[in-house]
Amino acid sequence: MKLNDIAHETYAALSANKVRSGLTILGIVIGISSVIAMVSIGTGASNTISSSIESLGSNLIQVTPGAQRTQGFGASGGRGGAKTLTNEDADAIATQIADIEAVDAQVSGRYQVTAKGTNTNTSVTGVTSSYPQIRNVEVEEGSFISDTQNSSASKVAVLGPTTRDDLFGEGATGIVGQAVRINGMEFKVIGITVGKGGTGFQNQDDIIFIPARSAQRYLSGDQYLTTIAVQASTPEAMTQVQADVTALLLDRHHISDVALADFSVLNQNDILSTASSITSTLTYLLAAIGGISLLVGGIGIMNMMLTTVTERTREIGLRKAIGAKKSDIRAQFLAEAIALTVIGGIIGIALGWLISFAVNLTGLVTTSVSLSSVLLAFGVSAITGIVFGYYPARRAAELNPIEALRYE
Amino acid sequence: MIEIKDITKTYGEGEAAFQALKGVSFTIEDGEFVAIMGPSGSGKSTLMHILGCLDTPTTGKYFLDGKDISTLSDEELADIRRLHVGFVFQAFNLLPRTSVLRNVMLPLIYAGVDGEERVARSEKALVATGMPESHFTHMSNQLSGGQIQRVAIARALVNDPSLILADEPTGNLDTKTGEVVLGTFQKLNREHGRTIILITHEHDVAEHAERIIQLRDGLVVSDSKQHARRHVKHAV
Numbered sequence: 001m002k003l004n005d006i007a008h009e010t011y012a013a014l015s016a017n018k019v020r021s022g023l024t025i026l027g028i029v030i031g032i033s034s035v036i037a038m039v040s041i042g043t044g045a046s047n048t049i050s051s052s053i054e055s056l057g058s059n060l061i062q063v064t065p066g067a068q069r070t071q072g073f074g075a076s077g078g079r080g081g082a083k084t085l086t087n088e089d090a091d092a093i094a095t096q097i098a099d100i101e102a103v104d105a106q107v108s109g110r111y112q113v114t115a116k117g118t119n120t121n122t123s124v125t126g127v128t129s130s131y132p133q134i135r136n137v138e139v140e141e142g143s144f145i146s147d148t149q150n151s152s153a154s155k156v157a158v159l160g161p162t163t164r165d166d167l168f169g170e171g172a173t174g175i176v177g178q179a180v181r182i183n184g185m186e187f188k189v190i191g192i193t194v195g196k197g198g199t200g201f202q203n204q205d206d207i208i209f210i211p212a213r214s215a216q217r218y219l220s221g222d223q224y225l226t227t228i229a230v231q232a233s234t235p236e237a238m239t240q241v242q243a244d245v246t247a248l249l250l251d252r253h254h255i256s257d258v259a260l261a262d263f264s265v266l267n268q269n270d271i272l273s274t275a276s277s278i279t280s281t282l283t284y285l286l287a288a289i290g291g292i293s294l295l296v297g298g299i300g301i302m303n304m305m306l307t308t309v310t311e312r313t314r315e316i317g318l319r320k321a322i323g324a325k326k327s328d329i330r331a332q333f334l335a336e337a338i339a340l341t342v343i344g345g346i347i348g349i350a351l352g353w354l355i356s357f358a359v360n361l362t363g364l365v366t367t368s369v370s371l372s373s374v375l376l377a378f379g380v381s382a383i384t385g386i387v388f389g390y391y392p393a394r395r396a397a398e399l400n401p402i403e404a405l406r407y408e
Numbered sequence: 409m410i411e412i413k414d415i416t417k418t419y420g421e422g423e424a425a426f427q428a429l430k431g432v433s434f435t436i437e438d439g440e441f442v443a444i445m446g447p448s449g450s451g452k453s454t455l456m457h458i459l460g461c462l463d464t465p466t467t468g469k470y471f472l473d474g475k476d477i478s479t480l481s482d483e484e485l486a487d488i489r490r491l492h493v494g495f496v497f498q499a500f501n502l503l504p505r506t507s508v509l510r511n512v513m514l515p516l517i518y519a520g521v522d523g524e525e526r527v528a529r530s531e532k533a534l535v536a537t538g539m540p541e542s543h544f545t546h547m548s549n550q551l552s553g554g555q556i557q558r559v560a561i562a563r564a565l566v567n568d569p570s571l572i573l574a575d576e577p578t579g580n581l582d583t584k585t586g587e588v589v590l591g592t593f594q595k596l597n598r599e600h601g602r603t604i605i606l607i608t609h610e611h612d613v614a615e616h617a618e619r620i621i622q623l624r625d626g627l628v629v630s631d632s633k634q635h636a637r638r639h640v641k642h643a644v
């Protein structure tokens with residue numbers, strides 16, 4: 001039996017019962033489109049998370065204070081809440097550790113900020129001149145904090161665009177040179193940063209930068225740091241730098257056991273890999289949900305094909321009497337099952353793409369349909385057709401022609 | 409030429425075994441028009457299945473054109489059916505929602521004949537049965553009973569088989585239409601030299617043939633040549 005004849009027979013058979021064929025195809029459409037849409041949403045979410053982590057800076061290692069430990073059986077403080085990192089720690093890292101590009105000592109807190117009668121509550125971060133380099137921050141207007149301003153603890157401030165909007169009105173210009181009051185003290189605005197966009201949980205643009213020394217002197221009132229950000233010179237050096245920083249600080253803090261360290265050193269790659277393992281698990285989960293609906297669609301195909309074989313028993317008998325071989329009958333019914341899934345697969349891919357596009361329009365996640373997921377879905381639909389069509393086709397092929405002709 | 413020697417067919421095993429054919433032998437030459445007659449239960453359906461290569465005998469030999477086919481496998485039997493046997497059944501003869509021409513083509517499709525040759529041979533077979541050309545593109549469900557049987561006969565002819573086996577071909581037709589169908593067989597036999605075996609339980613039908621083999625309880629009880637007593641005039 002030739003291929004074009006199989007195609008002709010398949011078309012005739014499927015178009016003979018359009019409603020039934022349509023419903024069976026619908027099952028596959030739902031299965032394939034959900035796989036494509038789910039995977040694209042999962043991939044999109046994971047891309048969004050990775051890119052927002054990467055926007056924090058490149059080759060970044062962050063040192064944060066650990067839990068404050070008291071002697072004996074005292075209560076342990078919250079992690080990160082302790083005051084254990086000092087300016088001297090930051091200086092030591094900068095001078096004693098190899099393969100680092102820059103070190104930034106930070107002091108952050110939330111304070112009430114006012115300007116000309118408007119006010120907001122925002123994150124005020126004391127930083128050094130290396131902050132823009134480490135954290136990929138650019139200045140749109142004016143200039144960033146200099147080393148001199150830091151060492152002299154000048155009362156100067158650089159505003160994030162969202163804070164600027166909150167204090168001076170949307171898109172206001174000519175802000176540089178004006179004054180803002182942070183916690184009641186007047187700071188001169190020397191620059192505005194370029195917007196980085198939200199990360200979902202926090203707005204990176206709702207921030208005020210001031211010199212770290214000024215933050216310690218006027219706001220926190222002590223000598224401690226909340227974060228030391230270290231930029232390694234190359235991605236390969238990160239692990240070594242992380243180890244060196246840990247060793248140096250343990251030594252400086254006179255701690256011999258790593259488990260008792262009063263600080264923690266986080267490598268950006270660790271954060272990235274943790275986040276991507278979470279999002280890929282999420283993607284698998286979503287794909288599994290889609291896969292289950294594809295399985296249900298496949299069972300629908302088998303159900304329809306078994307009904308068809310039963311209904312057409314006498315036709316099969318006639319074909320066999322005329323000289324059709326088992327392989328001819330098997331090919332015919334298998335072709336019908338594969339045609340159903342391939343049609344369903346094509347419509348499903350289009351629908352999945354459309355769903356992914358619609359999700360994109362909502363702006364929650366930037367979804368992306370990859371070629372591999374389309375190929376995978378198409379391959380799965382073809383395999384579904386073969387797997388779920390094979391049993392009914394084999395049953396048709398094995399029918400005894402005499403009994404099939406007598407079948408009522 | 410068909411030659412069967414001492415054929416038996418037993419269904420089931422042990423105490424439940426039932427012997428449908430108990431030793432049947434005869435020879436049918438090319439170009440004969442034979443009717444196999446018998447009441448129900450006489451074994452004529454079993455004999456037809458064996459002659460049509462749908463089934464194999466339990467014991468005995470069957471030679472079709474000199475080839476022993478009593479021991480062939482299912483797939484080999486399918487090859488023999490496709491090349492050497494044309495069937496005409498009592499009912500459910502055509503594929504539904506399929507054109508007349510496409511129905512006739514079916515054996516050629518399975519034989520791998522393609523293109524213009526397939527169309528030409530199918531049209532020739534339809535013309536031989538007297539089917540008007542205007543009906544070639546009609547759908548099978550638009551045809552009358554007599555037309556359905558003619559299309560079925562054309563389909564049986566299209567592969568140029570050694571024999572045409574007709575199983576109660578007039579069973580579902582009124583007398584007049586039945587006569588037309590039998591006339592078609594007579595014409596094919598006389599003018600085209602086709603070997604035709606007609607299975608029937610009706611004397612009136614059997615009398616259109618030139619030889620009648622009577623079966624009863626799985627045995628041949630009579631085998632007589634005759635001049636067909638009934639001739640359909642103006643057949644087609």
